[in-house]
Amino acid sequence: MLTPKERLKLIFEGGHPDRPACICPGGMMNMVTKDLMEEVQVYLPEAHTDARKMADLAKAVYEKGCFENFGVPFCMTVEAEEMGAKVDMGTNIYEPHVVEYVIDSVSEVDRLTPVDVTRGRAKVVTDAIRILKEETKDVPIVGNLTGPVSTASSVMEPVNFYKELRKKNEEAHRYMEFITDQLIAFGRAQIEAGADVIAISDPSGTGEILGPKYFEEFAVTYINRLLGGLQKEKLGTIVHICGQMSPVYKEINEVKSSALSFDSIVPMKEARKHLPDRVLMGNVSTYALEFGDPERVKMLTKSCIKSGSDIIAPACGLGMKSPLVNIQAILACMQEDEK
Amino acid sequence: MSSKEELLKRLSDGVFEMEEDDVAEAAQEYLDAGYPAFDGIMDGLVDGMNRASEMYEQEEYFVTDVLLCSDAMYVGLDILRPYLPETKDDHKVKAVIGVVEGDTHDIGKNLVKIMMETAGFEMIDLGRDVELQKFVDTAKEEHADIVCMSTLMTTTMGGMETVIHLLEEAGIRDQVKVMIGGGPISQKYADKIGADGYSQNAVEAVKLAKSLMKIA
Numbered sequence: 001m002l003t004p005k006e007r008l009k010l011i012f013e014g015g016h017p018d019r020p021a022c023i024c025p026g027g028m029m030n031m032v033t034k035d036l037m038e039e040v041q042v043y044l045p046e047a048h049t050d051a052r053k054m055a056d057l058a059k060a061v062y063e064k065g066c067f068e069n070f071g072v073p074f075c076m077t078v079e080a081e082e083m084g085a086k087v088d089m090g091t092n093i094y095e096p097h098v099v100e101y102v103i104d105s106v107s108e109v110d111r112l113t114p115v116d117v118t119r120g121r122a123k124v125v126t127d128a129i130r131i132l133k134e135e136t137k138d139v140p141i142v143g144n145l146t147g148p149v150s151t152a153s154s155v156m157e158p159v160n161f162y163k164e165l166r167k168k169n170e171e172a173h174r175y176m177e178f179i180t181d182q183l184i185a186f187g188r189a190q191i192e193a194g195a196d197v198i199a200i201s202d203p204s205g206t207g208e209i210l211g212p213k214y215f216e217e218f219a220v221t222y223i224n225r226l227l228g229g230l231q232k233e234k235l236g237t238i239v240h241i242c243g244q245m246s247p248v249y250k251e252i253n254e255v256k257s258s259a260l261s262f263d264s265i266v267p268m269k270e271a272r273k274h275l276p277d278r279v280l281m282g283n284v285s286t287y288a289l290e291f292g293d294p295e296r297v298k299m300l301t302k303s304c305i306k307s308g309s310d311i312i313a314p315a316c317g318l319g320m321k322s323p324l325v326n327i328q329a330i331l332a333c334m335q336e337d338e339k
Numbered sequence: 340m341s342s343k344e345e346l347l348k349r350l351s352d353g354v355f356e357m358e359e360d361d362v363a364e365a366a367q368e369y370l371d372a373g374y375p376a377f378d379g380i381m382d383g384l385v386d387g388m389n390r391a392s393e394m395y396e397q398e399e400y401f402v403t404d405v406l407l408c409s410d411a412m413y414v415g416l417d418i419l420r421p422y423l424p425e426t427k428d429d430h431k432v433k434a435v436i437g438v439v440e441g442d443t444h445d446i447g448k449n450l451v452k453i454m455m456e457t458a459g460f461e462m463i464d465l466g467r468d469v470e471l472q473k474f475v476d477t478a479k480e481e482h483a484d485i486v487c488m489s490t491l492m493t494t495t496m497g498g499m500e501t502v503i504h505l506l507e508e509a510g511i512r513d514q515v516k517v518m519i520g521g522g523p524i525s526q527k528y529a530d531k532i533g534a535d536g537y538s539q540n541a542v543e544a545v546k547l548a549k550s551l552m553k554i555a
Contacts, residue, residue: 211401
């Protein structure tokens, strides 16, 4: 039988393994729940700032039969914080979030602190990856990055940012280049520490917000620049975009990641039809995972597989109160079919 | 000298085409010509914003476009508003709006606020990452008619249900309508937590608010 790592590798390469992979990357795609924390007695928000705890919580996700990967970190604020944004670490049920921006305009890019991967929470993340690399073998380690547009709109007021894409177009590009370079540095450090896969989530860079023109000019351009800046020595890359894809299928197909992931508003069948040659990941409703029951989750999982998903995953970050049995139902029903 | 109609059209077009400077110029000329500020707002600025939201509904305009249109509208409003006759404002429906605690994504909330303001609602904006009790306290102090909440994250949507409970505890649940929205939110979720309505986008939010308040 294939190990989870071998299976994911095969899928990224366009092969056809015994069954789809089942992963939840981490980062924006949170996979830590209250139940899980209680099972292993490791808790958020402490695990956001402690490499050992971060690694242990990531391990629990696999060991408790939720998903076939390890993933860190559990939020999308590391990059912004290292660049100077003030972050509230959240609680055991709320994710960390930015509470104070650094700048008001793209023209003030020089006031941002470049990300230093040897300190702060960037170091916590790479240390956690190193621990995972040392203590595990057959399970892919996913390092997460916040996408360029989402990072860009986490260190400054998003409304100004969106407006300046048009009003200060040239400066906006200079700003995005700086942001992307910081993400490349953090991504490279994660791969160097042992991450097999890099997952990039860009929830603020949606086609619905930007429209096709700016989606291509800003989201696609800088995601590709980021992907291109990472080392070749890795299993693959995943890009997750939120929101409707119908206005931007053509543009999203330009994204040069190994896999594309969408949220539950995008029907997997529709995505498959528009992107016949791409490796697709998704998209079991996180609403069903939190409020449904294992039977419903199984049904949705099977429907995702049937509709052409190569990597089964939740459509978004998991709600912290999602019952463990619901989460476990995804993988369980895929393994049932194996027998 | 331009006619009133011409100036109204310039106001409307300026908003629709996101040209702040054009709007400012047209608004000043409009006032200098002695036309009433109220018409300039309603038939000029708001008309332009309504055209923008139609384009938004048809997916010809996107969020970035609507934000720039609204900037142009507010430039015009700042010029015309001081010349409004007083008393007009008494019967406005009041709504409290905010992003629930734990979440700072407020682009959708801002859009809803803009669209509802354009439609004549008085909006009290609590901002993002709003402590849940604050929705209730503000609704009570301001005698609000509507409470609007949004979140983009699954992890924070539970806060909306808490606010509804807090409204009950404060004894004002039956005095306000609760509207919710945001990425992970659905009509199903609204029903589950006992909200009065859900809307998928900012244009729908205006329609929902009007139907909840029974205004045409």
